Amino acid sequence: MTTLLQSFIGGRWIGAQPAQALRSAINGETVAHTHAEALDFGEAVDYARRVGLPGLLALDFQQRAARLKALAKYLGERKEELYAISAHTGATRVDGWIDIEGGSGTLFSYANVGAGELPSGNLIHEGPALNLGKKGLFGGTHILVPRGGVAVHINAFNFPIWGLLEKFAPSFLAGMPCIGKPATATSYLTEAMVRIVNESGILPAGALQLVIGSTGDLLDRLDGRDVVTFTGSADTAAKLRVHPNVVRHSIPFNAEADSLNCAILAPEVTPDDEEFDLFVKEVVREMTVKAGQKCTAIRRAIVPRQHLDAVAERIAARLAKVVVGDPSVEGVKMGALASHAQQADVAERVALLRQDAEVVFGGGAGFAPVGEGTANGAFFPPTLLLARNPLANSAVHDVEAFGPVSTLMPYDGVEEALQLAARGQGSLVCSLVTKSPETAATMVPALAALHGRVHVLDRESAPESTGHGSPLPVLKHGGPGRAGGGEELGGLRAVTHLLQRAAVQGSPTMLTAVTREYVRGGKVTETGVHPFRRHFEEIQIGESLLTASRVIRDEDVHAFGHLTGDMFYMHFDDEAAKASPFGQRIAHGYLVLSDAAGLFVVAEPGPVLANYGLDTLRFVKPVAIGDSIQVRLTCKRKIDRNKKDANGNGQGVVAWDVEVKNQHGELVASYDILTLVAKKG
Structure with missing residues (x-):
């Protein structure tokens, strides 16, 4: 890892003077500095258009898919270098696996999408062709083509590698050069990954550029051919969405914002059922993996009122067994928050939540993470809160503590459970833990209206379930309302989001020539x-x-x-x-x-x-x-x-x-x- 981070713009690494110090989340020591040099974003966009775009479009969908596969393999060979750096972000080995190997796995997934579902060439015929005349001499169809623009990806701090690669993979397949801007706090891990990518020589020049620090006037340099994606807070997403240049040029903007995701224990599940323990495990896992720093983490645990005490006891008992500290110490199961600023933010938000909620577990003065120097780290104790009257409590539905924090809330009847879920105002994911197909059939359609993904968990799916908090490349990731209203991932769907759709009309012979796919009635x-x-x-x-x-x-x-x-x-x-x-x-x-x-x-x-x-x-x-x-x-x-x-x-x-x-x-x-x-x- 370089101690002085550099941006990769215009085919060269930029940065010689140190600026902001970035501290280890484990012991507070400085691990890197951002660079002080201002970037010429006009050069970055010009290089992407002039060099990156022709290089990408010299390849077709199939060839770009092959490059993604080769890059995934190359990153897999260098993963241990990234794991060593990832430890400074507070991540355990399991946390790092989600980020590092989850990132390369996403590349593999999109390589398979390209190889299996996309044509040769750079045009997708989105048929079928329709006959628009009485004699079959005039028809119409739809095509998808590369936009001819640049993709700007602005990412959050919690997944420095996966966060960029899950956006890069479909963009690259769609023929769009990318400019990635990671969150500064953990940008040292993203920079290390981009250096490895650059060293591989697999990508065409200009296919991926990296911004360390502020985006400056980057968004002012874009036009209607380009796209902007963002992952982070709902407040920042709202500001970027109305950026004057984004609005002026109708630049597509996709936001995946943090949301108050929930998990619901169905009313028919009792403490003696296997599903009861599955619910408890899922809540604890989402509180402790990545120290709760996942946009998909369970923030609200909605349970039948008659089982509230039993759920609280079992979650607290499992949390008591979680060892928090330096991930290099044997036995540690949860690491630190990504930065000291994040540690302060979570503490402030927990204080707001505690005004209307009581503490079930955590929040005491005796918290001491294990490991040398951890007193100077960015650790926060797993904290379970309880809002006994959640319908009257607005804070638990408005305030998100982006860390190992979740709030229990009781409900009386299915309708009240659905009402509480909806109070999140739009979320990325909801889990329904049930043993009844009838309950699932009743609740899922209502939950789907306000959640981007609905995860139904029971004893049958549990052995293979990827869990509440795991977005998968083949399924949509995003959600309505507070969650940003955007869509990421989703296999081929994510690629087509980044292409331009046009209707084409003409004779069957002309449609055949344009689409490179025979249209009946053509010569x-x-x-x-x-x-x-x-x-x-x-x-x-x-x-x-x-x-x-x-x-x-x-x-x-x-x-x-x-x-x-x-x-x-x-x-x-x-x-x-x-x-x-x-x-x-x-x-x-x-x-x-x-x-x-x-x-x-x-x-x-x-x-x-x-x-x-x-x-x-x-x-x-x-x-x-x-x-x-x-x-x-x-x-x-x-x-x-x-x-x-x-x-x-x-x-x-x-x-x-x-x-x-x-x-x-x-x-x-x-x-x-x-x-x-x-x-x-």
Whole structure:
């Protein structure tokens, strides 16, 4: 770790004169200084646009996904360096794992999203295409493209690595160069991570810049192509949201703000139930992991009034076993707050809460964290409060102590529990601990209206549950109201948030050319060679084959029924079929599908290696006994995932549009087939 922190702007490290001293949360000793030099944010934005953006867009979605995967592996190889620095933030090994390996794990997750769900190229066709004319000559669809702008990510102090990487990963996939601004208190850990990223050489120049210290006039340098994301306090989010330049240019602003998240113990759970102990463990875990410094931590524990004393006793008993101190000391389970300023802030807010709440555990004069020098650290004791009349107490629903602090509050009846949950005015997450599916079905829809995520916990899910406070890359992270109203993470959803959506209108042929995905009605190409005999590089979008016809015979229907066991009356009972809406016996839909495959499949070995999927299947019109079918097979899209098999041979994915029509030219079945196709080399 460098003792003088530097910003990484314009492709170079800036900072030679020390400024603010940053102290260890463990013993109060200075571990680093910010730099005194002012930054030229005009240069930072210009470098991102002039160098970073072209470098990113020279790669496609698939290639950027591959870079994310490589970076995740590289950070994993250097993680111990980061763990050593993370200790100064007050984090235990478990706390550091969430931040450090959670960060690289998020990169892996988005690498998988890119490889598995995004196309080759830098345009996503967000279909389906719609026919807007009577003759099929004019249509419309939606596309998603890179915005051509810069992503500014302003982060909180509690997750110096994950906080930046969970925003960087979808931004990078979306083709946006990033300028990251970590909270100053723990910026020494972010700076160390960015140095490792830069040393890897994996990212294109300008893809990631780092600001140590103030953002100055950075937001004034942005325009409508750019985006701003923020994680931190609701008050700061509100100020940034109305920044004049952000408002003037309608710059997308995403906020993930600290919120008064709650956990509810359902009314049917008793102290003898396994779910009762699950609730207690969850509350204690959220109070002590990261010393309660998580935007998703449980701040309000809402319990049935008849079980209030039992819950309080069990939580207090578990908290009494938590050893607080220097994480390097064996047996320590909870570390320090991230800074001395944070320690003072939490103490002030607990004092406000105590005006209308009593202390159940903590808050005494005898608190002494273990370890040498910890008296000078930023430690705070786990503190459990109790608000006996929470409906009349506004402080517990308005004041957040961002540390190892939670408040118990009793309720009488489900409606009152929901009312208390809603008093948080919008939260990131709510946990409902219940053993009743009926209770979950009743309460979850109401809770979902004011919470970004609802975590339902019972004995069945407990062995695999990731817990109340764990945002996952594949699920949305964010919440309404006080929580900021934004959305982060969520897999592909997070990437598409950062792209520009546009409607495109034109002929099917033009839509095919723009989207690089065949739109029905567009011009097709018939080469005279069966498409299944051509390698990945040779196949063209719109390359098509019209097969011969085949009659669906009565003996085929009987044979298929006996082979599969599907003896549904519509296929075999003339009298019953006549009384049906179809008025006659019809062929099995899957017989039609199988016969269609027989019309276009090539029997001999060739470039098509495997059929691994079938999408968008619709049986549009019944096929009667004696009808004939014919298939139009057309290359719909190609995805080059830059993968090779065990022998080093390249492969790509081809999606084929399949239209099955009857002897009258009427569409009877429609679907996409996904095939793995070999490359020439």
